[in-house]
Amino acid sequence: MATRDRLDLTLRLVQGAERATIAELARRLGVSEMTVRRDLDALQEAGLVRRVRGGAVATRELREEAGYTARLGWQPAVKDRLGAATAALVQPGETVLLDAGTTTVHVAQHLADRAPLTVAVLSLQAATALADVPGVRLLVLGGESRPGERSLVGPLALRALAGFSFDIFVMSIGGISADGWSEFALEDAAVKQAALPRAGRIVVVADATKLGVRAFAHVAPLDVVDGLVTDVGARDPDLGATATATLTALTDAGVDLTYA
Structure with a gap:
């Protein structure tokens, strides 16, 4: 596993547990405890975790989701596969609402292959990725850019969503459990909740x-x-x-699973 991918997974494991031991991380990652210690030191230096005796805990910043820039270079190959597989579910001629996030930028990059399309975006990064792409009519919805994420949130974004209907909403997500879909920031959760009833189909893209x-x-x-x-x-x-229990709950809920 590449170092960046291992750091990303380590970060998510600490995030999911809020406190993770070095021994457990080593077992889950298939690496030595010394490697885990080095990775935790690097994540602590970046302000994403806090080292404690025998392991690490999530910092406030981590619970509110690591910033876009910090996550951008992590798991690029996985995110590109996810982006291509998600874009393949979009049909030419459809209207698409594209959520914010590092993975949805990869979706945006593959949407050119599905043109002609009308794509409304909820992030500045996706807007940049789709600007001037032949066959793509780009709509940048209003809103406040959330610091660190550059996702478009707030009352302006909510009002903008109320004026549109979409064929498909490609949604990113922070957490998936048997309890449902969840996010780390209230502002992002509110935008997703407003977007869900505005689309005929909802597809979530998220790494494992x-x-x-x-x-x-x-x-x-x-x-x-x-x-x-x-x-x-x-x-x-x-x-x-x-x-594993979450995958079972998704199947029981009638959610179609695509593995990229």
Whole structure:
């Protein structure tokens, strides 16, 4: 596993548990405890975790989600596969609402292959990725740019969403558990909640480390979503019992699972 991918997974494991031991992280990651210690030191230096005796705990910043810039270079190959698989679910001629997040930027990059499309975006990064793409009519919805994430949130974004209907909403998410879809920031959760009834189909794109994670703000129950695109790591039994239980709950809720 590449160092950046291992750091990303370590971060998510600490995030999901709020406190993770070095021994448990080493077992889950298949690396030595010394490697885990070095990784935790790097994450602490970045302000994303706090070292405690025998392990690490989530910092305030981590609970509210690590910033876009910190996550941008992590798991690029996985995110690109997820982006391509998600874009393939979009049909030419459809109207698309694209959520904020590092993975949805990869979706945006692959949407050019599905043109002609009308795409409304909820992030400045997605807007940049789609600007001047032939065959894509780009709509940048109003809103306040959330510091660190550059997602468009607040009353302006909520009012803008109320004026549109979409064929498909491609939603990113912070946590997936049997309790439902959840986010780390109230502002992002509110935008997702406003967007859900505005689309005919809902597809969530999220890597496997989100499985079993229950974030701060509940967005919706599992059955409001039509499909989840995740990576093949979701099938790894070492991901844990909570993640496995979440996959079962998704299937029971009628959510179609796509593995990229």
